[in-house]
Every structure is written in structure tokens, then in C-alpha cells.
Amino acid sequence: MTMVEGIDARGMQHCETTALGVLLRNEGLDLSEPMLFGLGSGLSFVYWDSKGMSFPFLGGRVKPFELTRSLAAVLGLELRVGETSSPRKAWQNVVAPIDAGRPVGLQLDSYHLDYFSSKVHFGGHVVAMYGYDEHDAYLVDTAPQGGAVSTSLAGLARARAERGPMTARHRSFTITAPENLTSPRKRIIPAIKTCADAFLHPPIANLGHRGIEKTAGQVLKWLQRSDNPREDLPQAALLMERAGTGGALFRNLYRDFLAECAQLIDSSHLRTAHSLYTEAASLWTQVAALIATAGESGDAKNLMQAGSLLHELSRIERDAMQELSKL
Structure with missing residues (x-):
């Protein structure tokens, strides 16, 4: 079993801010969830309807991952993003940072995660991963989903490989805070x-x-x-x-x-x-x-x-x- 030491596996309300909280606390920066959301200019509104949809969708935030990019830019953080069509390379992009003691953010489809009670495809879901063994990945998700959770490696691979609305190609990311971090x-x-x-x-x-x-x-x-x-x-x-x-x-x-x-x-x-x-x-x-x-x-x-x-x-x-x- 490989784990990042000393992870504060606190689940919050929203998936992307929960993952960002885990990654930033590991860098010594502990901000409230509203502050993460606001500094990432996360609030928006979208009314989305098209012929292919069974029912309209109302969204209240910016597109998946835009919040992460904005937050990194505004605070001067180093954001490293990996995307690939190769499942093998995608796994390497995750284990390398974890082996080096750094948690990783993942964008994936929540449908395939073992602990999700509602089986609905949502390709814009974000989690933080901080460990793995032969069978399971150890993740931090929102408080309603259980906070510190685990899912099978097979389920994780399917969730990362899924295609469709809002999905990204095996997207993973790490954040590094500079020594002279902007206040x-x-x-x-x-x-x-x-x-x-x-x-x-x-x-x-x-x-x-x-x-x-x-x-x-x-x-x-x-x-x-x-x-x-x-x-x-x-x-x-x-x-x-x-x-x-x-x-x-x-x-x-x-x-x-x-x-x-x-x-x-x-x-x-x-x-x-x-x-x-x-x-x-x-x-x-x-x-x-x-x-x-x-x-x-x-x-x-x-x-x-x-x-x-x-x-x-x-x-x-x-x-x-x-x-x-x-x-």
C-alpha cells in the first residue's frame, strides 16, 4: 500500500473545491470552501437545453476545471495537468506524484465509482487521490459522498476513460505552491x-x-x-x-x-x-x-x-x- 503521509481528508460540499482543499492543505495553504470557490471565480449561471437532452439543465458554476485553472492563476500556483488517451500513461501520471508524496486531483465520471449511491453519468466530477494498493484507490470526495472513500482500481480506470459530455481524457493534476505565495x-x-x-x-x-x-x-x-x-x-x-x-x-x-x-x-x-x-x-x-x-x-x-x-x-x-x- 502506498499513501501520501498526513493527508487531511476533509470532505466539503462541492467536488472541485473539496479536491482543491486536499491538494492545497498538503502545500500548507488552508482556505475555507467559500474562499476557494470565490477566489476561483466559480459562480456563474447556464441554462442548457438541446434536442438530444431529455430535460433542460441549470448550472450555477463555471465549466468543470475552469475553477481550478482560475484559482491557480490568481494565487500564482504551479498547476501541472496530465491528459492522455493511454490508460497506462494515465496511471503513471497518478502514481508518480503519489509515490513522491503529493496527492493528485482527477476529473472522471462518477457513474463508475463504487461508493456512489446514485448511478448517473457525470463526466465533470473531481476527486483527490492520495493512495493505492493492489485492488483499490484511496480518494477524498465530498462530505455527502463520504469524505475519505475508496473504489476499485478497475472502477477508477473506467471512470477516467469514460467519454461523453463534460469528460476529459484521463485528466489528472497536481498543485505546487511557491515559497513566496501571493497572499x-x-x-x-x-x-x-x-x-x-x-x-x-x-x-x-x-x-x-x-x-x-x-x-x-x-x-x-x-x-x-x-x-x-x-x-x-x-x-x-x-x-x-x-x-x-x-x-x-x-x-x-x-x-x-x-x-x-x-x-x-x-x-x-x-x-x-x-x-x-x-x-x-x-x-x-x-x-x-x-x-x-x-x-x-x-x-x-x-x-x-x-x-x-x-x-x-x-x-x-x-x-x-x-x-x-x-x-
């Missing part, structure tokens, strides 16, 4: 402004505040859009609240990030944005509940209510991001 506190404002700018000026109408406004109109048709509304609508609500989002489609995490920032930086813009995101987080949880109830009851009135809350959310989040862009 995270000094990087807060640039990270916030990057996030606000992307949210306020989306290139297409499916993203940012425009995406939320678009969803307000689309959600009214969701009972007709689905072949199985009793399943699809509650599932959509569950993904918003529980699927590694920290609740309220990542808005709880961003609210807590802004609260942490407001204690470090004296700014009325930060305080205003924090109170707006506190309101937004609570409304997103209400929207999820209304969508679930609409699916269970078949009553479109719930979707009308959800639509009007989404109109409100588009305005609230736009106002909050406008405050943050003034920092």
Missing part, C-alpha cells in the same frame, strides 16, 4: 471582478443574468417539455439543492464567500452584494421547491411562481454583480 487576501478583488464581469456581460443569452431571465420564461413550459414530469422536475430541483452545489445552486457558497471577504475588506459594495446574495440564495431554494412541487402535483401554478421569482433573481444578481464590479 490570498490581495487576490480577492481581482477574482470578484473577473466573476462579476463574466456574469454581467455574457456572450450568449443562456449565461449569466440573461440566462436566469431566459429560464424565467422557459420554466413555464417544463410540464410540457418533459415526458415524465413527476421524475424530471423533482430531479432538476434536487440537482439545484443537493448535487454538490452547497445548496441554492452554489449561491450559498458565494454568499458565504462575500461574508468572509467583508470581514477582511471594508467596503460598502461588498456589504451590499452580500445582503443581495443572501436574498438570492433563499429565493433559489424556494424556486427549487416550487419546481419539485410542480412535478409532483402537475400544477403549473407552481411554475408560474417559480418564473416570477426567477425574474426577480435575474435583477437581484445583476444588481449584486454591478456592486461588485465597482470594487
Whole structure:
């Protein structure tokens, strides 16, 4: 058995920030999950629907692995990424750092992991790996998935090799912190402004505040859009609240990030944005509940209510991001 010594195998709410936490703590940098999410400019919004999809998808964060790249860039960390189509080379990319005492981040499809209770294909899942033996890999996943967990090497190989939406070719990565690390506190404002700018000026109408406004109109048709509304609508609500989002489609995490920032930086813009995101987080949880109830009851009135809350959310989040862009 080969293990990285002294790993702090703490599971958090969201998969990518959980893995980043493990890798950074091993480098002597211990940041809260909201701070990791915010410094990585992780908050976003996407409404995604296409002919090939059985039901629309609402996303509340940037694309998989973008958060990791942003966080490394903003803190001046050395991010080494391996991608390959060769399973043998992919395994070498993992065991070499672990043998040298460094945990490794992996992007894979959670469907093939032994400990996952819900068997759904999601190719953007991220875990940290810190050890292995002849049969199993030792991983850190989110707290809801068990924190420190293990899966068979065969299952891990399948999860890494899977192709499809959001997958990457056996992606693995390590992080090294320089000796003269930039103070995270000094990087807060640039990270916030990057996030606000992307949210306020989306290139297409499916993203940012425009995406939320678009969803307000689309959600009214969701009972007709689905072949199985009793399943699809509650599932959509569950993904918003529980699927590694920290609740309220990542808005709880961003609210807590802004609260942490407001204690470090004296700014009325930060305080205003924090109170707006506190309101937004609570409304997103209400929207999820209304969508679930609409699916269970078949009553479109719930979707009308959800639509009007989404109109409100588009305005609230736009106002909050406008405050943050003034920092």
C-alpha cells in the first residue's frame, strides 16, 4: 500500500473545491470552501437545453476545471495537468506524484465509482487521490459522498476513460505552491471582478443574468417539455439543492464567500452584494421547491411562481454583480 503521509481528508460540499482543499492543505495553504470557490471565480449561471437532452439543465458554476485553472492563476500556483488517451500513461501520471508524496486531483465520471449511491453519468466530477494498493484507490470526495472513500482500481480506470459530455481524457493534476505565495487576501478583488464581469456581460443569452431571465420564461413550459414530469422536475430541483452545489445552486457558497471577504475588506459594495446574495440564495431554494412541487402535483401554478421569482433573481444578481464590479 502506498499513501501520501498526513493527508487531511476533509470532505466539503462541492467536488472541485473539496479536491482543491486536499491538494492545497498538503502545500500548507488552508482556505475555507467559500474562499476557494470565490477566489476561483466559480459562480456563474447556464441554462442548457438541446434536442438530444431529455430535460433542460441549470448550472450555477463555471465549466468543470475552469475553477481550478482560475484559482491557480490568481494565487500564482504551479498547476501541472496530465491528459492522455493511454490508460497506462494515465496511471503513471497518478502514481508518480503519489509515490513522491503529493496527492493528485482527477476529473472522471462518477457513474463508475463504487461508493456512489446514485448511478448517473457525470463526466465533470473531481476527486483527490492520495493512495493505492493492489485492488483499490484511496480518494477524498465530498462530505455527502463520504469524505475519505475508496473504489476499485478497475472502477477508477473506467471512470477516467469514460467519454461523453463534460469528460476529459484521463485528466489528472497536481498543485505546487511557491515559497513566496501571493497572499490570498490581495487576490480577492481581482477574482470578484473577473466573476462579476463574466456574469454581467455574457456572450450568449443562456449565461449569466440573461440566462436566469431566459429560464424565467422557459420554466413555464417544463410540464410540457418533459415526458415524465413527476421524475424530471423533482430531479432538476434536487440537482439545484443537493448535487454538490452547497445548496441554492452554489449561491450559498458565494454568499458565504462575500461574508468572509467583508470581514477582511471594508467596503460598502461588498456589504451590499452580500445582503443581495443572501436574498438570492433563499429565493433559489424556494424556486427549487416550487419546481419539485410542480412535478409532483402537475400544477403549473407552481411554475408560474417559480418564473416570477426567477425574474426577480435575474435583477437581484445583476444588481449584486454591478456592486461588485465597482470594487
